[in-house]
Amino acid sequence: MPAEHTVKAFTEDLDKIERSLLEMGGLVEAQIARAVTAVAQRDSESAARIIEQDSEIDRYEQDVQEQVERLFALRQPVAQDLRMTISAIQIAGYLERAGDLAASMARRSIVLCETREVPGLYALPKLGDASHTMLKDALDAYRDRNIDQAKSIRHRDRELDDMYVALCRELLTHMLEDPHRITPGVHLLFVAKNLERIADHATNIAELVDYVTTGTRASEDRPRGRGFLMEGAPSPDDPT
Amino acid sequence: MPAEHTVKAFTEDLDKIERSLLEMGGLVEAQIARAVTAVAQRDSESAARIIEQDSEIDRYEQDVQEQVERLFALRQPVAQDLRMTISAIQIAGYLERAGDLAASMARRSIVLCETREVPGLYALPKLGDASHTMLKDALDAYRDRNIDQAKSIRHRDRELDDMYVALCRELLTHMLEDPHRITPGVHLLFVAKNLERIADHATNIAELVDYVTTGTRASEDRPRGRGFLMEGAPSPDDPT
Numbered sequence: 056m057p058a059e060h061t062v063k064a065f066t067e068d069l070d071k072i073e074r075s076l077l078e079m080g081g082l083v084e085a086q087i088a089r090a091v092t093a094v095a096q097r098d099s100e101s102a103a104r105i106i107e108q109d110s111e112i113d114r115y116e117q118d119v120q121e122q123v124e125r126l127f128a129l130r131q132p133v134a135q136d137l138r139m140t141i142s143a144i145q146i147a148g149y150l151e152r153a154g155d156l157a158a159s160m161a162r163r164s165i166v167l168c169e170t171r172e173v174p175g176l177y178a179l180p181k182l183g184d185a186s187h188t189m190l191k192d193a194l195d196a197y198r199d200r201n202i203d204q205a206k207s208i209r210h211r212d213r214e215l216d217d218m219y220v221a222l223c224r225e226l227l228t229h230m231l232e233d234p235h236r237i238t239p240g241v242h243l244l245f246v247a248k249n250l251e252r253i254a255d256h257a258t259n260i261a262e263l264v265d266y267v268t269t270g271t272r273a274s275e276d277r278p279r280g281r282g283f284l285m286e287g288a289p290s291p292d293d294p295t
Numbered sequence: 296m297p298a299e300h301t302v303k304a305f306t307e308d309l310d311k312i313e314r315s316l317l318e319m320g321g322l323v324e325a326q327i328a329r330a331v332t333a334v335a336q337r338d339s340e341s342a343a344r345i346i347e348q349d350s351e352i353d354r355y356e357q358d359v360q361e362q363v364e365r366l367f368a369l370r371q372p373v374a375q376d377l378r379m380t381i382s383a384i385q386i387a388g389y390l391e392r393a394g395d396l397a398a399s400m401a402r403r404s405i406v407l408c409e410t411r412e413v414p415g416l417y418a419l420p421k422l423g424d425a426s427h428t429m430l431k432d433a434l435d436a437y438r439d440r441n442i443d444q445a446k447s448i449r450h451r452d453r454e455l456d457d458m459y460v461a462l463c464r465e466l467l468t469h470m471l472e473d474p475h476r477i478t479p480g481v482h483l484l485f486v487a488k489n490l491e492r493i494a495d496h497a498t499n500i501a502e503l504v505d506y507v508t509t510g511t512r513a514s515e516d517r518p519r520g521r522g523f524l525m526e527g528a529p530s531p532d533d534p535t
Contacts, residue, residue: 124381231474245488272360
């Protein structure tokens with residue numbers, strides 16, 4: 056039964072790729088959560104470990120790429136299998152980038168230890184939580200091929216953008232009040248931006264659920280938050 | 296001669312994908328150059344056109360993805376053809392993201408029109424030029440399968456990181472001197488970050504030249520610039 060044997064080997068290969076992606080995703084999720092804590096608690100030892108572990112995520116990406124290349128060469132997938140194989144490279148790329156963003160937050164948290172504290176940033180761990188959970192849910196939706204859950208993630212991306220804008224305004228107000236907060240404020244603005252970008256990658260992954268399942272690519276006119284454009288942003292002339 | 300006919304059709308398909316990628320790249324290059332000018336000259340009309348044109352770049356990405364999917368399904372590429380086909384999805388992704396970064400700069404340039412000018416930012420157009428040229432050269436290296444040129448781009452990425460750090464320090468000094476420059480300064484920091492990211496995408500594309508040609512993926516321990524970590528950054532207590 057060579058045909059059946061081939062089908063079985065093929066399914067095993069696909070499953071193995073998917074397992075690698077989910078393991079990689081779990082590692083990236085943990086890195087993000089740890090990086091947000093390192094920023095909030097000014098924990099430079101934990102930050103150093105996060106930076107070190109980023110290379111493991113890179114190795115996962117390379118491993119997925121090699122598995123995909125082998126599967127293309129040996130098994131020539133079609134239809135949904137083909138779409139799953141193509142999307143695996145893309146998901147590995149998004150996860151690798153999300154891992155980079157976690158490492159970048161960790162690097163900034165080390166510099167933040169040397170700067171004045173910015174008081175009362177309750178919104179930062181909240182944004183971190185939202186972004187981390189979105190990535191987790193996007194990977195769950197991908198694993199379960201759950202189109203409804205994937206769709207809901209696109210809408211959450213907009214809410215997250217609003218949280219991001221509110222946090223940026225808060226940071227800007229602190230920076231205007233006290234020049235000692237300008238340098239830490241800038242780092243925290245970039246940390247917030249990283250979290251917003253991680254949510255974008257989660258959304259990219261969620262959009263691939265539709266593609267893998269139905270073959271249609273999400274149109275690019277994704278609901279867009281206002282970004283951090285600060286129309287009517289706090290100004291030094293405002294009464295404080 | 297069905298075999299020869301198939302080979303010819305295959306080569307034509309691959310050539311068409313490559314043409315689409317290079318056209319897409321040309322459009323992205325133009326968007327980046329225009330966005331830097333829009334920021335430097337506070338030209339909100341040009342910025343609006345850049346934002347509008349971003350959807351054309353998205354359509355190119357979708358078109359490349361569809362061509363790749365068709366080629367996989369119909370022609371089952373192997374060896375170098377397989378690698379070229381896989382890398383086409385990745386390059387389209389990097390270019391789409393570089394286009395997004397150009398549109399993001401354009402959006403910030405519109406907000407900048409409403410803020411106080413930050414004087415003497417000679418370094419910004421210089422960074423813009425360097426980043427734009429790197430992307431152009433990466434695409435040329437890809438088109439010509441020129442491994443040496445691709446290698447030189449990795450080293451230029453480091454130089455560009457240094458330019459980026461210098462510009463960030465300059466901006467920070469302006470922000471510390473005059474609180475009216477904090478809001479425009481933050482926007483310009485993000486514009487600088489976008490240009491640094493575009494150069495990263497150029498480096499990603501350059502790394503794929505090696506992969507397509509020889510089958511080896513660049514190791515991830517890319518020479519890393521210091522980033523914008525601002526050790527010893529200007530402080531409000533420094534004499535100015």
